[in-house]
Amino acid sequence: MTKINFTGNIDNLKEKIEQTIATYELLGNQTSINFDEWFEGWENGFPEDIENRALGNYPATGEKAWRGDASKKPRWRQWSNTNGFIKGEYWRDRSAENESIPLSGTADKIIQHIHQLEYEGGGESASRSKSKHWPPLKGQPEIKLYFRGEKRAEAETSFRIMNKTDDPKIPLSLIEKSDLKTYARKIKEQFATPNLFVWQKGKEILSYQNRWQGFDGQWWLCRNETAGRALLTKILAVADLALDTSKIRMSQATDEAAAFPVNPPDITVLGEVVRQDVERPLVEVAFWRAEIKLAKLPKPIALVERGSVVYD
Template structure:
């Protein structure tokens, strides 16, 4: 086959620049409009239970001007109020959507990303224990832990021998543990300004990786230790880290009314400081459409 001349350059007819633009746009975005996707992603969930533990995200575009033709670079904050926790992401719009979803799955204990070097074990499909705390002033807090090694999907249990199907006996045992550790002791989560995180491979394998706002480091360690006791786990002492917010307004109680859509409202506290006592716990199974009530205060609801 004769070779094409290398001296003749490719050119576009006068009506073809729009095609070149479309190709470049497709390469830089991956075929997804990130800004349109973000509008939907950053909306609060409709489900009331999901809304209680939801945090509003934000991102900052840090794409260098000289590199605007290769995609976008952003700083992504899963919680816009937590300025200390962010991820630097780059790539096409499609890449950014993928990475943000992967981070969300990872934080909630539902990772669905492709395993790779140093990747963390996926937790999707494991049951989720969700514990709710409330203060006398109705300030709320929610902490969760995954039941690693269990699944509600019989096919997965039969295919992968590392997990076993959830049984009523398992649920009763978890409910009893929660009653003993949190209900009988009237456990109090003292929410404060310091952020204690529990992370690492051990935390991941135990089904508990995240952070909590507390009054001091020991309160945070005590909270994570109590959660791990549900499964008779001991915490990894090297898995704890602590940070403190420098914000002067984040924890201020809102007393001034503002006008929203023509109505007077008093905004909720952005990060309430309160002593939240254990109130109730539920079990969430991926294949069920609603949570299973387990414990209310010191009363076991699951029979």
């Protein structure tokens, strides 16, 4: 183990130690693997490695060559590479344009995750059902947003973070305190700056199915599509995700007045008159607080309260 000696007064020592730690962490993120070269081989089925493959399940040549169908090869779109920390978007099958997943980490971590996606997907000869393509949501960090309005009106919604984990067994970048600070800051920017965001709830339903982004058929009651999109767009912005309009669906009752009356009639239950609550009322609820739940921690962590960042 290398030992480093520091000399100087307290302030100088603190600065030198912080610089040394930062340098160590920077170098620790570097890897000898050239990700671009690896992915070129992965994309094309490693054609240079021919020996000992003819009798296996992944031949490099022939009628059933691995990656033989060019239209279904994997695809990678890199967003950035900062000091060896890579961010980008991965398609297991480039023909499935809407089925991508964001990945981040060092080259070896991303490669490990890509291998896991391929294994769970079952390979090109296996059935390409959605259940095998989709990433698991259970256990992924979950952010919950809470809203309040007049007359005790309340609402909440949640979404998953798909490129981070608190489980060291999962081949994703481990979530850090700095990530939580970033989420808290972005929630404040989107939902409490300059004023508290108001969710206009109503009788229509906007749904969004994009499991790769952490949404498994979530839906929201809204006044109209514009109001629903306003909420969804802000949620996606917290996770640095773009809205895929092809995944949006709107639904409404043919006769809203009959389906959801403003003054529902009383009903009789066990001989007693019971007053019914209004279903899908037109109500406005303002952002109140946000928290994140990690699979390996027993309690959620507060991020934002009443428009102020509390995790800092």
